[in-house]
Amino acid sequence: MSIKELSYKELKNYCSDECTQFNTTEDLKPLEGIIGQDRATKAIDFGLNIRKKGYNIFVSGISGTGRSSYIQLITDKKAEEKPASRDWVYVYNFKNPDKPLAIDLDAGNGKKFAKAVENTIVFIKKEMENTFTSKEYERKKGMIVKELNEESESIMQELNELAKEYGFTYTNTDRGLISVPLKEDGTPMKEEDFRNMEKEVYEEIQSKSNELNLASIDLFKKLRDIQDKFREKVKELDTNEANKIVKLHIDKIKKAFKNEKVKKYLKEVQRDIVDNVDMFKSDDNKNNQNPFLAFQKKSSENFFERYQINLFIDNSDKSNAPVVYETNPTYNNLLGNIEYENEMGVLKTNFTKIKPGSLHAANGGYLIMNVRDILENIYTWKGMMRSLQNDEIKIESMQSMMGYPVTSALKPEAIPLDIKVILIGDPRTYSTLYSYDEQFSKLFKIRADFDIEMDRTKDNVMKMQSFIATHCEKENLRHFTREAVCKVVEHSSRIADSQKKLSSRFNQIVEILYEADAWAEQDGSDRVQLKHIEKTIQEKIYRNNMYEEKTLEYFEDEIYLLDVQGEKVGEINGLAVVGAGEYSFGKPSKIT
Template sequence: MSKEEKNQIELLPIMELGLEQLRFSCKEEYLDFETTATVAPLEGMIGQERAVKAMEFGLHTKKPGYNIFVSGMVGTGKLTYAKQVVHKLAKGQPVPRDWCYVNNFEDSSQPIAISLPAGTGEAFRQDMKELLDNLRNDLPEALSSEDFERKRAAIRKAFQEQQIAKQEALAEKAKALSITIRWSNTGYMLVPLLNGEPVSEEEFDKLDEEQKEIIKANLQAVQELTIAEVRQAQLEEREAKDKIRALVKKVALFVVGNLIEELQEKYRDNPEVIKYLEALKQDVVKNVKDFKRTSSSEEQGQMVMFGKTTREKVEERHAINLLVNNRNCEGAPVIVETNPNYYNLCGRVEYSSRMGVVSTDFTMIKAGAFHLANGGYLIVNAKDVLMNPGVWEAMKRTLKTKKLSIESLGEQYGLIAMASLKPQAIPVDVKVIMLGSPYLYHLMYQYDEDFRKLFKIHADFDVQMDNTSDNIGKLAAFISATVKKEKLREFTRAAVARVIEYTSRLSGSQTKFTARFNQIVDIIYEADSWAAMEGAAIIDADHVRQAIAEKRYRANIYEERIQEMFKEGIYLIDTDGAKVGQVNGLAVMGAGEYAFGKPSRITANTYLGREGVINIERETRMSGASHSKGVLILSSYLGHKYAQNTPLSVTASLTFEQLYDGVDGDSASSAELYAILSSLAELPLRQDLAVTGSVNQKGEIQPIGGVNEKIEGFFEVCKIKGLTGRQGVIIPSRNVKDLQLNEEVVAAVGEGKFHIYAITSVDEGIELLTGVAAGEAGRDDVYPAQSVHGRVIAKLRAYHEAYSDDQDDKDRQDASS
């Protein structure tokens, strides 16, 4: 190229980044304190204004369906905030009513639910226990009193005297017929008389037939009179027993009525309790025999026969199952259910086994989280709800009907059928706060129409927040709050600044801070531990740096192994010189929570053909969808750039050398394009530069992810190979704001040992890599011959002419044959 021609082709201006662009530095003057000891602890959330407003609106809206789904990545503080804000709101709300189950005396399989004012459930249970104790004492005493015994004895005496008189009258009638009646406990016997003396069977046989017939007739007559008298006696005996029972009932009603009357007055404002007391009174009177005193031997006999004593049965029958006791609540309840399986959420009926018999009763009904949260708030994890069988459907049914029934999960799924209780459903008014990932929220919203109706509030917690002076102050307050809560050492101003810079690195942007507070807390804890090991009384910036470095060291074993392979020459890479069709690309690898950059050699070969760009990774099924798309975009760029007038007659093969585990993402598409252009233009590419960035069909360089890890990964390899002062990385200009490089890389840039360039187009990148101008098309759409594009077009035309000549030769051969 002549000197005149070279002057006509000017290189584009390339932006090399300065130190101030490589990372966000939290200036200590932003922080107006010496240590966190003087910083007021943070109250509320940082950087989640949208989610906070959604939560506040959802919590204050009492309409049906305004339950809240709180989404966000792990560590964004959504659970901590949800508990904090809900507890604060709940304290100012009224305490909900207590709930208990009582026996249904008409059908014990369907217990009755009774609600009472908050805190009175325990008093009601105690009142009923005292009532039962009083009944055990007063009823037997009343039924064994002198007055009762006298009245009962009078009834029996009147009956007995009446029977004696009737028996005597009957005996007289029988005697007139020469018959005597002999009574016994088992009945009676008629004996004929002869001359006033009983007739034996032998004597009866000796009598003549006429006498026998007279005796038989008399016996028949007396038999009829006796039978009638016995029937009348039985009827009168039943009447006597009815009188005694009426007497017992009267006494029992008097005793029970006096005892219950006081309770009826106490609970006169609760119709459900009044109704239950009336039913209990009738049941006690009906089963008054259960209240009689029994000896210890009788109780042991009952246990052998029935498994329970009469006393135990009476206690269970008249007990109060206090299901929900809000006596100690301050405001509305807030229940965080960490294991929301079906029974923990909806309650259960338990069973007991005694003497080989499985049984249950209303006293074995246990409350679930919905019962305990009734009138308040229930916080659950969405993933746990969906993973437990039957829970999601039960939750939806409860929220839609506002009633909670305790049922057996086995019966619902047809797994088991056995006699059980059907407790009366309890009305519920619960606001559910469900926590989960954004993916889970959108999945449920898409595939369950009930979810949209029941969870109308979506509080989405972001993983980032803006880098503002206000948020810097709040992060300092957050560190102060953590220090005070966990009783850690205080942080100096410089230490706080380093933590804030670390949050910027975690966010992947200079303009953002991470909102995943668990990662911030980890560094706070670890810095305190390193300060403790050093014996320091306060945490300084060096302790924070050490915590970050040690955290990285614990996780970077795979990175070190890869760097050793670069050092030993197992992984082939050049960090100096220039080569045709070869460029250093950058990728990010992950090992658990740790990510690091790994440079890779990308090569391209071009030759005559019509196959276009061949992606070797795709052909071997090692290419992901995004990477394959990026390679297809290269074909579109080449066609748009160089095939406006002449068709492409080229085949270009691309590959990542020494890649064995697949590749995805389009961040290497610009590097792949440079390799193709280098091969076509026969211009060597600098090996001391690594490239990252995706390219679109128009040749614009687009931003990528993991820019910090990629730069630091190539820098480490350059250190291993030896820093020359020319090495560096080419990144998209739109990624400049994402830079938060470590201090070592920044120092190397400051010393001129490493360089970082930001570009916006393919032309800028190819010029940096080749040192040759990309070239601009003139008015006739012709590029300068010595420019990169001019060289590429010349090679493509040569390929096309060779391909056309070859095709003509084949056509002539076919015609001649």
């Protein structure tokens, strides 16, 4: 193998013919997409298009290679091709209050449904109050009362006739009907008569009272039957009146929202209102007499909470599928939670306190997260993986996940999950999860690996030019001259440590653009020129190469000694690459 001596010009790949002819980046078209990541972009495109279970995406690569920017760009485009996700509401479960029901509606209909139910309950309550205080209702109820009184008077007459046989009469009191002994002149005894009564007489009266109680059992039973009949008739009257009002309003909602779950729920609402018609009647009189008005009012408010609608997910302002970038994926932020409120020292909750997480918000679309953020809490990771495995989102407290006893008995109905999760991380994290989490390989079958370098082809150089032009427009930077752009391309090869490559670590390129623009501003120039790029690179090196200068000073001061002439057996001189943050240099070293 022959060794060729290189000239100083061959130590650097100058950018000359590769750059197209232009004056400034203002003449170039903005870049669409990403540069030099064909392998990753094809994997992402395939992963986003396949709709089978388990084809979620893990984007691996070193920070600064454009992973996050490209994912945001491509998912936004894909989301525009899909319709808006469905709205979700939680409603009261009349059969099992501890298990709120989830109902899905077309995008935008959730808010309309909640408003419709809220207005309907207000209208029903108002009409109920008017109906049950109307003259017509009082007339119908009066007829029932009249019929009751006629039957009751007949039985009361029989009771008094029976009582006279035993020397008693019946009187109505606050405690109901009571028997009172009669004097010899036929008038009821008073309290003074009892006090002056002899013991033998009292015992005789007591004996006759017991005999009367036995003899009047059947008549009292008839009286109770009449009272029960009265209550049933009044209840029937109230039910009929309530049904007329409720059916009219509920049918309007049914026609507006043709959804089987909605119809089933509204049927339960109608039944519950009729069963609790007394809560809808005007209770002004009761309130005025009640010394605990505040407590009664609170109790009434708590009752009507059951008719509220928890607008859980509202997509009324969206025209396409959601894209959610969750930067803080805690357990509650990701999977939702149930909130509490302090009521007189007691923590209470209900179905209106159920709050969504990012999985709910991104349902039907795309959820993007950094894998390191979610791995900070193992229960968050387990919760997400369980949701993906079961294709549903189940809201439960973290305490129950950890096996601790919980105070909440609410168990909201799980919501079906249709989502594409995209995790952004590094190759090492991917390998660790693939090796130690058996579910990971089943649920994240697509890996998109971003490279740190790309071939220095004419096409990629042109894309790099457009990349610079795009950032000038996007970040309001001064436009770059052709010579400045060429210098950035040359520096990109230096970052990649190869004359035939360009760096894909675009964050380092962007830093050059920002700092060069700052130097151009200090120079009073309206364009970023070659000298500004050179100044940027020199200043960047100067800020970070103090350790290199100190090392070289040690050689100059002969603190570090290194033989560069002659020969020695088992010894060779070399360069050790020393990294000091973003800057690295070659330190002369003796190798033995």
